Amino acid sequence: MSHRKKGCILFFFLAGLAVTAMIFCPLATGQERLVTKKTSLRANFLWLVPRTTLLAVGDSLTQGTRDATNNQYFLKNAYVQKVADKLSLVLPLKFSQALLDVNGNRLNPLTVPSNLGLDGEDIFSVEGYEYYKRAGSSSNYISSEYLCDKLQPYFFTDMHDKVLYPINLLAGKPVSQIDALIWHLNNRTGPAIVIFWVGNNDAALSTLGLGGKNPQYFPIPFDQIKDKLKPVVSYLLNYGKNQGAIAFDPYTAAHIEHNLTDTSDFSNQLNHLVTRINLNRTRVKYFFLTYPYYQEVGYLMGNEDLEFYLSKLGYSIPESFNGRVSLLTFFCLYALAKEGELSRIPLILSNDGLVMSGDESDTIKKRIDSFNNLISLLSGRSNAHIVPVGEKLNKAFSTGLEVGGYTLTRNWGRGGSFSLDGVHPGHTVHAHIANILLDEINKALGLNAPLWDLVSVLLSDPYVDFDGDGWVAGPNLPASGRTKILYLFKDSLEGVPGPAVIDNMSPGDVWSLISDALLEEILGISLIRTEAERIGVVPLKK
Numbered sequence: 315m316s317h318r319k320k321g322c323i324l325f326f327f328l329a330g331l332a333v334t335a336m337i338f339c340p341l342a343t344g345q346e347r348l349v350t351k352k353t354s355l356r357a358n359f360l361w362l363v364p365r366t367t368l369l370a371v372g373d374s375l376t377q378g379t380r381d382a383t384n385n386q387y388f389l390k391n392a393y394v395q396k397v398a399d400k401l402s403l404v405l406p407l408k409f410s411q412a413l414l415d416v417n418g419n420r421l422n423p424l425t426v427p428s429n430l431g432l433d434g435e436d437i438f439s440v441e442g443y444e445y446y447k448r449a450g451s452s453s454n455y456i457s458s459e460y461l462c463d464k465l466q467p468y469f470f471t472d473m474h475d476k477v478l479y480p481i482n483l484l485a486g487k488p489v490s491q492i493d494a495l496i497w498h499l500n501n502r503t504g505p506a507i508v509i510f511w512v513g514n515n516d517a518a519l520s521t522l523g524l525g526g527k528n529p530q531y532f533p534i535p536f537d538q539i540k541d542k543l544k545p546v547v548s549y550l551l552n553y554g555k556n557q558g559a560i561a562f563d564p565y566t567a568a569h570i571e572h573n574l575t576d577t578s579d580f581s582n583q584l585n586h587l588v589t590r591i592n593l594n595r596t597r598v599k600y601f602f603l604t605y606p607y608y609q610e611v612g613y614l615m616g617n618e619d620l621e622f623y624l625s626k627l628g629y630s631i632p633e634s635f636n637g638r639v640s641l642l643t644f645f646c647l648y649a650l651a652k653e654g655e656l657s658r659i660p661l662i663l664s665n666d667g668l669v670m671s672g673d674e675s676d677t678i679k680k681r682i683d684s685f686n687n688l689i690s691l692l693s694g695r696s697n698a699h700i701v702p703v704g705e706k707l708n709k710a711f712s713t714g715l716e717v718g719g720y721t722l723t724r725n726w727g728r729g730g731s732f733s734l735d736g737v738h739p740g741h742t743v744h745a746h747i748a749n750i751l752l753d754e755i756n757k758a759l760g761l762n763a764p765l766w767d768l769v770s771v772l773l774s775d776p777y778v779d780f781d782g783d784g785w786v787a788g789p790n791l792p793a794s795g796r797t798k799i800l801y802l803f804k805d806s807l808e809g810v811p812g813p814a815v816i817d818n819m820s821p822g823d824v825w826s827l828i829s830d831a832l833l834e835e836i837l838g839i840s841l842i843r844t845e846a847e848r849i850g851v852v853p854l855k856k
Contacts, residue, residue, distance in 0.1 A: 563667025
């Protein structure tokens with residue numbers, strides 16, 4: 315054996331998936347004993363270890379939506395990416411995202427994504443089905459909207475094509491999220507971790523009062539603002555209402571029930587999905603995340619929230635008002651108050667169809683409890699682990715999440731928990747969700763992946779109101795559709811108490827922008843599109 319000063323003896327022992335190595339270096343003059351470093355071993359021998367595939371199935375929270383839109387900036391700051399970043403420090407990981415540019419175009423169409431999450435998915439659409447109740451039909455039916463079925467990127471027509479491509483080509487058929495997951499599981503070469511967080515949207519539309527089919531709901535006080543909108547937009551909205559394609563009264567007991575998934579339907583579909591993905595697969599761990607109380611999001615604004623903002627413009631909310639209105643209704647209230655149309659506000663606040671009552675909120679809450687009870691029953695199944703995200707987010711939103719001297723609450727804008735759409739979490743809460751999930755993965759797999767330092771995340775979070783004026787900076791990104799309305803309330807001087815963008819605009823400009831944004835939204839309804847083409851608002855589709 316050589317006794318040169320710089321000699322080292324290197325022994326390797328490989329067993330299964332574990333790679334262990336010990337480096338022995340004799341002491342030498344002027345040198346310190348070399349210390350074994352996991353990172354250097356990992357760099358040298360990573361190729362010897364089968365990579366673990368991280369897969370995610372879910373809705374907008376999993377895709378990373380913020381401000382009612384998707385792009386690579388949001389995806390890279392969402393919980394799934396944050397989980398992947400930390401797991402990659404302790405095990406060889408295979409993970410990829412379907413990144414989109416600011417216009418929603420796929421940046422890497424040939425990359426096979428493993429984050430399969432898609433904005434708007436519920437327990438049925440994740441398998442390609444439209445849920446009969448929300449669609450106003452007699453039974454569930456397969457919808458091409460929920461399938462990736464295009465053969466070339468330039469044919470993409472919806473988010474399913476943009477996110478799931480090219481898995482449909484590899485599978486040789488159109489694929490839903492669940493189909494894409496099963497394809498991954500059948501074709502993997504190593505272990506897999508599956509994140510399953512589908513079910514939030516089975517209560518979402520009841521909370522948002524926005525979306526659905528036959529009719530599609532818009533929680534705006536149409537009768538009080540129709541003379542403020544561009545005439546053609548008012549005409550099309552009224553036409554849609556008269557034809558039964560649009561409704562402006564989502565918060566009635568009947569309409570809330572219409573948009574809620576029945577517990578028995580949820581149970582049957584969940585059991586069906588669990589059977590399809592097969593929880594008994596070897597070397598696969600499934601992590602089922604529970605659901606927070608959707609009706610507690612910042613999107614719904616109560617007495618205190620409305621008083622905080624409308625009092626800036628001279629309107630005081632009656633103490634007797636104890637319901638909650640949607641964010642879109644609030645935006646209209648603010649625009650009216652800015653214009654001095656204060657007499658219209660009481661009419662809006664007394665409209666039962668635009669105000670969610672306490673009883674209506676409890677109906678949604680109880681339904682979410684029933685969904686969580688069904689998820690908890692999976693805890694005894696092979697390879698299934700329950701992640702209490704719902705419980706921990708509920709606690710954070712009710713008592714506040716303490717981060718670096720700031721208390722993040724559920725309140726829109728000033729609360730710091732949500733993006734400008736009031737529904738999707740900001741960067742800090744996404745990191746908090748990642749930590750909850752990482753903690754469960756560490757325990758289940760015997761790992762020691764580090765958690766995120768929430769303070770460092772918060773300091774660069776564009777959704778935190780650092781100056782306390784109720785407005786946030788938001789991201790410096792272009793907007794379309796609903797997002798144009800959201801960006802009216804950005805704070806261009808975050809750090810210095812002052813007004814939002816809307817406060818520096820003329821009433822005419824505000825209503826013009828709101829009109830244009832609403833037009834973009836309603837043109838997605840085929841009946842409205844046809845009428846808009848007939849009257850020459852938009853050109854005929856070729």
